[in-house]
Amino acid sequence: MANTPAPGTSPEASALPSAGGLSAKGLSAGSIGLLGATVIGISCIAPAYTLTASLGPTVAAVGTQMPGIFLVGFLPMLLVALGYRELNTAMPDSGTSFTWATRAFGPWIGWMGGWGLIVATVVVLSNLAGVAVDFLYLALAQVFNNPGIADLTNNVLINVVTCLVFMVLACYVSYRGMEATKSVQYVLVAFQLIVLVWFSVAALIEYGNGSAFDALAFNASWFNPFLVPSFSAFAAGVSLSIFIFWGWDVTLTMNEETKNPKTTPGRAATLTVVIIFALYILVAVAA
Secondary structure: OOOOOOOOOOHHHHOOOOHHHOOOOOOOOOOEOHHHHHHHHHHHHOHHHHHHHHHHHHHHHHHHHHHHHHHHHHHHHHHHHHHHHHHHHHOOOOOOHHHHHHHHHOHHHHHHHHHHHHHHHHHHHHHHHHHHHHHHHHHHHHHOOOHHHHHHHHOHHHHHHHHHHHHHHHHHHHHHOHHHHHHHHHHHHHHHHHHHHHHHHHHHHHHHHOOOOOOOOOOHHHHOHHHOOOHHHHHHHHHHHHHOOOOOOHHHHOOOOEOOOOOHHHHHHHHHHHHHHHHHHHHHHHO
């Protein structure tokens, strides 16, 4: 009886045991390599959006100690990435923290973690679309030299409709599958990185030439987070610095679609966090 398939289950399906008790999910196994996973990880952090939304508030909270605060936010993210890498090596599963927490602590903790991620994703993605709408109409206003276009973002109907268009486009790319997602993100991530590095290098060149606007003399103390004037400012800065790294764990959710799923996702997660940290420090110092 132990080898008899359940009613409605084919003998072939019942004869497909999965390592570690994991079941097949119909995902495109082996479609993403290390480069593709890293690019998608960077795209989900969205460095251009993140810096746009958080650079000003972070400076307002901690001033010139912003590079040091970014360093404080980077350390826990790196340690979590290393921990996720080990969990993925032991049990590669696209459920990631939901699956791992369920198996380690029981279903209640697993479901709480899973729903927490869903809520965070809904809140963040709606804000992503909102920021995209603001800058879309600002860019159009500059392209057509018509300041009135930038005011369209204040029209609630136009704002909501444009947000929905962005969300539909994102859903369509996701629906097309991992290969389409990877191709689109190669273009978008390359554009983000080029613009941010270009801005940073241009700012540093202007500083070196003595023509930078309202420039500050570089000081190594900027990297010392303990010089933040108050604990409340430190806490606010750390909260913002952790937020700016949010999204790298998407590389783990692709572990069943990557080549060599036991090692590639973990390496991609670690590489993503390190690349983003280097980029953030460069932009922070230049700014």
